[in-house]
Amino acid sequence: MISRRSMLRTGAGLAxxxxxGAPAILHAQTKTLKIxxxxxxxxxxxxxxxxxxxxxxxxxxxxxxxxFPFMPKLQASAKxxxxxxxxxxxxxxxxxxLTEGLVMDKFTTKEVPNVADVYSWSVSDKIVGVAxxxxxxxxxxxxxxxxxxxxxxxxxxxxxxxxxxxGYIIPVNSLGQCHLMMLGKVYGKGLQDLDTAYKALExxxxxxxxxxxxxxxxxxxxxEVSEGVIHDSGVYRYDGQNQPVEFASxxxxxxxxxxxxxxxPGSKVKELAFxxxxxxxxxxxxxxxxxxxxxxxxxxxxxLDAKYDxxxxxxxxxxxxxxxxDWKWYNARKxxxxxxxxxxxxx
Amino acid sequence: MSAAANRxxxxxxxxxxxxxxxxxVAFLLAPIAIVVVFALNPTPYISFPPVGVxxxxxxxxxxxxxxxxALFLSLWVAACVLVLSVVIGGACALALARGRLPGRxxxxxxxxxxxxxxxxxxxxxxxxxxLLAGIxxxxxxxxxxxxxxxxxxxxxxxxxxxxxxxxRIEEAAAVLGASPTRVFFEVTLPxxxxxxxxxxxxxxxxxxxxxxxxxxxxxxxxxxxxVVLFNYMKFDLDGAIAAASMVSILLALSVVLALERLxxxxxxxxx
Numbered sequence: 001m002i003s004r005r006s007m008l009r010t011g012a013g014l015a016x017x018x019x020x021g022a023p024a025i026l027h028a029q030t031k032t033l034k035i036x037x038x039x040x041x042x043x044x045x046x047x048x049x050x051x052x053x054x055x056x057x058x059x060x061x062x063x064x065x066x067x068f069p070f071m072p073k074l075q076a077s078a079k080x081x082x083x084x085x086x087x088x089x090x091x092x093x094x095x096x097x098l099t100e101g102l103v104m105d106k107f108t109t110k111e112v113p114n115v116a117d118v119y120s121w122s123v124s125d126k127i128v129g130v131a132x133x134x135x136x137x138x139x140x141x142x143x144x145x146x147x148x149x150x151x152x153x154x155x156x157x158x159x160x161x162x163x164x165x166x167g168y169i170i171p172v173n174s175l176g177q178c179h180l181m182m183l184g185k186v187y188g189k190g191l192q193d194l195d196t197a198y199k200a201l202e203x204x205x206x207x208x209x210x211x212x213x214x215x216x217x218x219x220x221x222x223x224e225v226s227e228g229v230i231h232d233s234g235v236y237r238y239d240g241q242n243q244p245v246e247f248a249s250x251x252x253x254x255x256x257x258x259x260x261x262x263x264x265p266g267s268k269v270k271e272l273a274f275x276x277x278x279x280x281x282x283x284x285x286x287x288x289x290x291x292x293x294x295x296x297x298x299x300x301x302x303x304l305d306a307k308y309d310x311x312x313x314x315x316x317x318x319x320x321x322x323x324x325x326d327w328k329w330y331n332a333r334k335x336x337x338x339x340x341x342x343x344x345x346x347x
Numbered sequence: 348m349s350a351a352a353n354r355x356x357x358x359x360x361x362x363x364x365x366x367x368x369x370x371x372v373a374f375l376l377a378p379i380a381i382v383v384v385f386a387l388n389p390t391p392y393i394s395f396p397p398v399g400v401x402x403x404x405x406x407x408x409x410x411x412x413x414x415x416x417a418l419f420l421s422l423w424v425a426a427c428v429l430v431l432s433v434v435i436g437g438a439c440a441l442a443l444a445r446g447r448l449p450g451r452x453x454x455x456x457x458x459x460x461x462x463x464x465x466x467x468x469x470x471x472x473x474x475x476x477x478l479l480a481g482i483x484x485x486x487x488x489x490x491x492x493x494x495x496x497x498x499x500x501x502x503x504x505x506x507x508x509x510x511x512x513x514x515r516i517e518e519a520a521a522v523l524g525a526s527p528t529r530v531f532f533e534v535t536l537p538x539x540x541x542x543x544x545x546x547x548x549x550x551x552x553x554x555x556x557x558x559x560x561x562x563x564x565x566x567x568x569x570x571x572x573x574v575v576l577f578n579y580m581k582f583d584l585d586g587a588i589a590a591a592s593m594v595s596i597l598l599a600l601s602v603v604l605a606l607e608r609l610x611x612x613x614x615x616x617x618x
Binding site for chain 2: 221
């Protein structure tokens with residue numbers, strides 16, 4: 001984990017960089033940029049370092065909303081005067097927002113120059129806007145329960161894990177939705193083979209379900225769950241804390257949990273919003289956040305310290321294991337899926 | 348008489364009654380007990396039996412500027428809501444009970460309606476209204492929203508007192524020469540005070556714990572404690588949440604005890 005000292009040092013570096021590189025037009029104005037952002041360690045780093053440096057460089061104020069739910073608030077505000085100028089969510093919500101005309105589709109390198117340096121997953125056809133980080137969704141497991149480290153998604157169905165495996169309340173959690181699609185892939189014809197996925201889900205019972213990934217982390221730490229679906233950062237963040245938990249990337253591939261930034265078309269400070277996204281893609285900002293919260297950076301030029309580089313998706317080979325779900329397809333049938341999985345899991 | 352003769356026969360009905368009451372008390376207190384255990388347990392997750400006693404989560408809570416800002420904002424909002432709802436709810440109750448207003452039943456139902464709507468819808472509706480009116484999400488907007496859902500509590504408790512109110516006492520004061528203002532402050536208000544203050548206690552607690560209405564109305568860096576706790580829980584589910592809950596419970600209890608000392612809740616019990 002990144003230390004306070006190194007965070008401050010990097011912050012000072014970011015502040016020093018504030019003297020160069022910013023478009024003159026932005027320097028001439030004081031504006032407010034309204035963004036959504038996460039809480040937790042991510043929020044701490046943003047508030048302590050990343051946002052103050054951005055405000056200084058672009059002579060603006062950033063109003064960062066950490067209070068969920070973001071999507072209904074954006075929906076409720078006027079399209080020509082949206083509540084947010086930069087919309088940070090996971091990919092599934094970005095697709096919903098695009099369907100309703102609340103966000104832009106893609107950015108050009110003219111709008112966000114650093115897009116030229118990102119991995120292909122960051123701007124693939126499965127992404128609306130641009131993904132600035134991703135986590136890998138795989139399996140977390142206890143190392144003190146005599147379990148063989150999981151190699152396949154199918155290992156979660158091991159009868160020995162009955163009642164000690166963990167999953168999510170699928171209608172409200174995108175990791176659970178990814179897991180469902182992955183069940184279709186590993187047991188059937190592909191991510192969209194829902195009938196097979198439902199049957200495989202049935203076989204995972206009894207399974208402990210949670211709403212948030214934070215709850216899954218705690219269930220793994222407390223031993224309430226011996227193996228469960230989780231993103232790599234949810235396990236790696238306990239690195240060095242002597243906790244008996246480890247992350248496994250199944251051989252069939254890991255699912256992508258992208259952190260996506262986008263801009264509502266009606267934003268009054270669109271140039272500043274683009275500048276913010278470009279700033280978030282800068283190698284130094286990417287490195288700071290990637291090492292702070294164990295997210296894999298989107299920018300190919302980022303050089304992480306060895307400890308992080310060994311575990312995160314920082315090479316083309318490792319990136320190739322990443323599977324991006326088709327959220328447009330999923331969202332279109334979400335109501336039916338929710339009804340079906342609720343029926344399966346409530347019994 | 349012998350001791351054996353004095354001994355009462357076993358009363359199965361009474362025993363069942365006591366057992367049921369004990370079960371109910373345990374049911375009500377069990378969540379608080381779990382919160383206490385979690386708050387004092389040093390592990391970053393819920394474990395039972397606890398492995399020790401530590402104040403690290405309380406230290407984290409009180410050292411966190413986000414938590415402290417949210418706590419003070421929640422207290423400030425709740426205090427404002429208490430005053431506003433007591434004034435508005437008390438006045439409404441008097442008008443409804445004494446004013447011979449046309450459509451009295453409708454008005455009573457109207458004022459009570461915030462309790463019947465899901466609070467999340469009230470929050471969303473107010474959020475949209477504020478945005479349409481172009482006022483954004485100021486703190487006073489949050490206070491007004493909380494007041495909206497808190498007024499019915501004051502209204503109901505005050506109406507309950509006024510239901511058994513003896514008007515002849517006011518008439519006697521008036522006959523003896525007291526002005527309407529003096530009658531109100533020296534006769535009416537002291538008599539309905541238990542109902543108003545009991546409603547005020549509810550209003551304070553409803554505002555302090557309010558989550559669904561606040562969810563849409565809080566501004567960045569101006570978030571109330573329940574909203575901060577909810578967001579914190581999504582990323583860091585540790586004992587700081589339990590410590591915050593303990594602090595909330597103790598604060599609510601302090602308000603009740605303070606009002607008990609000031610006006611005496613025994614008066615409310617008579618309701």
